[in-house]
Amino acid sequence: MLRLEAVNKSFGANKVLDGIDLEVAKGEMVCLIGASGSGKSTLLRCVNLLEPIDDGTIWFDGQDIADPDLDPQPIRQRIGIVFQSFNLFPHMTAMENVMLAPRRIKRLSRASLHASISTLFDRFGLSDRMGHYPDQLSGGQQQRVAIIRALAMQPEIMLFDEITSALDPELVAEVLDVLRALHSEGMTMIMATHEIGFARELSDRICFLDGGRILEQGPPSKVIDDPQEARTRAFLSRVF
């Protein structure tokens, strides 16, 4: 459903993505691991068209979405992304945060949205927090609202960029539980993470990024338990 071919991206002289080839099948969960600065965030932002790529192709559902002439808006509606720093809109309640995009884009009324969105809040254990403002929520709650906000647009694929690394350790589990639930429902996901244990448990495939390249990829049993590359081994020994 998503295929990146020879994707290149530089910031000035800094080559951040260097010939990325990556294919993600429907329902698959792919984890991106790698050192800080290896290009994980940039890769996800490029897929969401928040950053233009310099070169290469991104196929999404049979369409080349890296085409610079394309209007990115309808594509972004089908690709959800959740950021490390939540990025909730601080002047809106949790409910308003979630409703904004469906209301403006799908032109649905508040009343008609309320039922389906309440269900989402319910499922993620936040039914009593819908009227709260972001600064009245814990980090874990904020991050779950951010996930609900992305899910409310009913995306076909979800991108997660280190969504637990700004959280206190005791709040990480509640967010990871959400991902487990999504995975079991067959959501297609790409996730940049430092939670190697979680990546091993849940992901179908792990990609080790190094200097903007995918140095090694495969199922967790290969990449994590039996890495072929010296750099992967060095990275894993540092994070474990």
Add this chain to the structure above:
Amino acid sequence: MTRRAAHQAQARRKALRIGAGSTIAVFAAVVVFVPMAPGWPAVQRSFFNAEVLQRTFPGLLDAFVLDVMIFAWSAPAIAILGLLVAIARDLRSPAFFPIRLLATVYTDVFRGLPVILVIYLIGFGIPGLGLPRPWNSPYIWGSLALVLVYSAYVAEVIRSGIDSIHRSQRAAALSLGLGHGDTMRFVILPQALRNVLPANMNLVVALQKDVALLSFVGPVEIFRQAGVYKSLYANFTPYVGAALIFLIITIPATRYADYLLQKQRQRQG
């Protein structure tokens, strides 16, 4: 009452005593010593003449209504134009380059000129074209001059507010599929405008005062009316009366602006 609260209450009472004491001392000195100055009787007669004040105050208040009206129609125009110019300066697409350029030149020019100069140029210049009534009215063109100058300031303030919103907010909105217009309207502007509310309140106070500058191009508002009374009574007290009327409006507005600023500081920790 906790021990800490009791201590704080005591400290507050002490501060109040010292503050009140020193204030009374200073005022007493002014009241006692200023009238001892050799020129005081003359100053009192020509600036603080109770009889002149009594006779002219109602007329001054009447004239002040015009100031209030000029303010009342200029302020919304300034808010709208300032907002539009700020948004224009933030347009990113190359197709909008001419608009962006125009907005930038506009803010640079009108922030770079003394207000009074703009009022003269527009207030005398445009009616000088020989337009028919009512288009030769100095009210219109004088107000327009104020609107043009103040919109430039407001635009700059709003733009700084827009810049203060972290780009991750924009990214979050765009990533949901919202367009640039919706992102601006629902995500960026509400936060930006709230951040710059105190700065804009200060401009509101300044505008209230600068309305008096229009007197130079014609409208008989309070400052000009005070001038008329001054000639009539050969006395400066009407100016003092006008000053009092201004202060009744501007001091509460200034305090309110300060209050907003303080509240915002607290919120941002």
